[in-house]
Amino acid sequence: MRCPFCAHEESQVKDSRPSEDNTSIRRRRQCEGCGARFTTFERIQLREVMVLKAGEPGGEPRREPFDRAKIEQSVALACRKRPVSPERIERLVSGIQRQLETLGDAEVESRQIGEMVMEGLRQLDSVAYIRFASVYRDFTEARDFEEFASSVREVGHK
Numbered sequence: 001m002r003c004p005f006c007a008h009e010e011s012q013v014k015d016s017r018p019s020e021d022n023t024s025i026r027r028r029r030q031c032e033g034c035g036a037r038f039t040t041f042e043r044i045q046l047r048e049v050m051v052l053k054a055g056e057p058g059g060e061p062r063r064e065p066f067d068r069a070k071i072e073q074s075v076a077l078a079c080r081k082r083p084v085s086p087e088r089i090e091r092l093v094s095g096i097q098r099q100l101e102t103l104g105d106a107e108v109e110s111r112q113i114g115e116m117v118m119e120g121l122r123q124l125d126s127v128a129y130i131r132f133a134s135v136y137r138d139f140t141e142a143r144d145f146e147e148f149a150s151s152v153r154e155v156g157h158k
């Protein structure tokens with residue numbers, strides 16, 4: 001496992017135990033290069049989920065594989081300096097991943113995932129929820145505006 005601090009390829013597992021809800025294994029690792037400690041989680045992936053993102057206004061939507069790390073990052077950012085443990089973030093993201101994998105749809109709209117994250121954060125920490133919602137809503141509104149603007153342009157061409 002590559003060290004997130006110095007990019008060294010080798011690390012030693014110092015401790016390994018199941019998470020609280022027993023759906024993943026939590027490992028404490030130490031980098032053999034710089035000695036930094038970090039945590040990894042091993043978990044089950046039921047199947048690959050594709051995320052559908054709105055593309056350029058008037059263009060085709062883009063598809064990319066569900067990237068758990070991206071969700072984890074934005075949730076961690078929203079929870080920064082809040083009394084939310086890494087385990088709770090892990091459980092929130094795992095819950096979303098599990099939901100997506102069991103939905104039965106091969107594709108999920110990115111908007112739907114955003115709503116799931118907001119719902120999870122709402123129950124976790126109100127400040128983190130507001131942080132995430134303000135960033136996320138701004139983004140959706142900006143995109144909505146682009147869609148609106150492009151529809152106006154299309155009409156203008158006729």
Ligand SMILES: [Zn+2]
Pocket residue numbers: 003004005006007008031032033034035036
């Ligand atoms: Zn390192």
